[in-house]
Amino acid sequence: MRVALFITCVNDTLFPGTGKAVVSLLRRLGCDVDFPAAQTCCGQMHVNTGYRDEGVRLARHFTEVFAGYDAVVAPSGSCAAMVREQYPKLVRPGSRGAAAIAEVAPRVHELSEFLVDVLKVEDVGAYFPHRVTYHPTCHSLRGLRLGDRPTRLLEKVRGLELVPLPAAQECCGFGGTFAVKNPAVSAAMGADKVRNVLDTGAEVLCAADNSCLMHIGGTLSRQRTGIRVMHLAEILAATDEGTRP
């Protein structure tokens, strides 16, 4: 199966390891992975901060770059939700833009959706002998309704002990530019999330969005907790031989 990787601008720039993990994982599962180099950003930051014109421009660019692929895989619940849930609201119904979005949006999948729903695989052959807790990010939980797909995948990882995160469904307080526009509330929410993570005794906090992990992980690191954050893709890509693609 020929799959286009939508890496997302945050992963591309700050977390290339997540992208490499997705490539490694999908190739291991027999996919032919392509990276359309013209891709940039889904436009979520602009749209959600109130800069709709810039966001619409980026959305148009996205639909052009990814037109014609059978499947587009994004290692981000938030960016996949942007394309699927928010793109249709940016254009007039019946317009050319609406048609282009209707064409591409249903073929955009968050990683765990692609694995479970499209490839129909839950045991991806990973090995990760650590105690892990999983935070369901808001846009994967309430936007995409990923449900238990990510934890089903994690439960099948050899050696991995999955411990439940208390109050898992509560927002971590990242919220894009919310984190800097409302820093006090964002930090308070982050501190509560961190306390819940510490209560699990996990070594690793896992999520399907690096932007939320950047916020929680930045707080974990500032508090010198010693807990690592890892994207779902990085755990699923890990094997006895390591994670090299």
Place this chain on the structure above:
Amino acid sequence: MSATFLGMPGDFPKNAARAVQDSQLRYNLRKATHTIRGKRAAVVDELPDWRELRAAGKAIKDETLRHLDRYLVQLEEAVTRAGGHVHWARDAAEANRVVAGLVKATGETEVVKVKSMATQEIGLNEALAAEGITAYETDLAELIVQLGDDFPSHILVPAIHRNRAEIREIFLDRMGDAPPGLTDEPAALAEAARLHLRERFLRSKVAVSGANFMIAETGTLVVLESEGNGRMCLTLPETLISVVGIEKLLPTWRDLEVFLQLLPRSSTGERMNPYTSTWTGSAEGQDFHLVLLDNGRTDVLADEVGRQALRCIRCSACLNVCPVYERAGGHAYGSVYPGPIGAILTPQLRGMSSELDASLPYASSLCGACYDVCPVAIDIPEVLVDLRAKAPHGAAERAGMRVAGWILDDQTRLAKAQRAAGRLRRLVPRRLPGPLSAWTDTRDLPEIPEESFRDWWEREG
């Protein structure tokens, strides 16, 4: 909107930053919101048809709003036929003028009030005071707020920011007939308030209320409450004046079937509230006046995205699940409508010309918990994002967003920016200057990689 909140200093982020420091407030809010949240979840989950009820609630409200003109006239005719008087108020000033005039015509200088959001929105108590009329709140929590010269901070539980020790202090200081040995036992506090209020109910000749629903076909008004104080206000006085927003309409009596299930379960987490009062015109022998309030609602109705906020039935389920409300508290929103619904209602009703109102659409992490619990399916995140596009933006932010947009418009520019960041990675300080310090005050930055994903892919993908 309310005069009560005008002059509230600062914007939402500053107000919230102050509130976050108040550990007593955080404790009170967390305890109260989580308790109601849990009760709501339990009584909603036990209904197998909640999803259908929610869809029906949304559909009935949308149908009503689509033909609001017709239903309002139908209501006016029904109320008039039943001996009531209908007054139309374009804005807060007009509504206050009408109510003050009606009270004066009775010759009274005191009114008792049923808990009402609409009268708070228009600052009725202050307007009446200016005309020499004293309004007494009779809802227990509203009484606490009024006695404490305080602002309400929650739609359903206006004194949610107070604990019982604070309430005891307020009663002893401000309620003349409070027993000297008053303890902070909830039953003792309630008894003290009950004795204080009984005397008022029996004395007052005029009452002012709002309404949860108005039925167009019959002209009936409906109030749901927990204490019975509302029932006494509605039935004892000789004159009853109800101030109700024009969006509170339901077409038929039968539509109540849906809303009497949706509202109590969403708001107090009860299967049914203790008191539901209904009245139609002057059928019970009272002199009844209905003041229909617009105050910005027709402007909201004209907005294709924002109009869904008019479906709101003021249950406050969105407040009780909101992680931002839980930490910022209701006062930070500077409006009688706090929380997620306030963040979309206030900027629409009073515009975004003040610093505070312009900051409200940003008072959310867009986590979507509010939309999930809303009994009439208001897509609050959608409206927030829409309002953000209309809100004024600062010059520095505009410039930054334009540069970011320019870089992201083109893969070559993005790659160049990534390589520049990679080269400068060792120079990034642990604490960033200026507005970016908002990130690094509490969080470490991620390490900037030497090589972006796209460069790696080109090299060996």
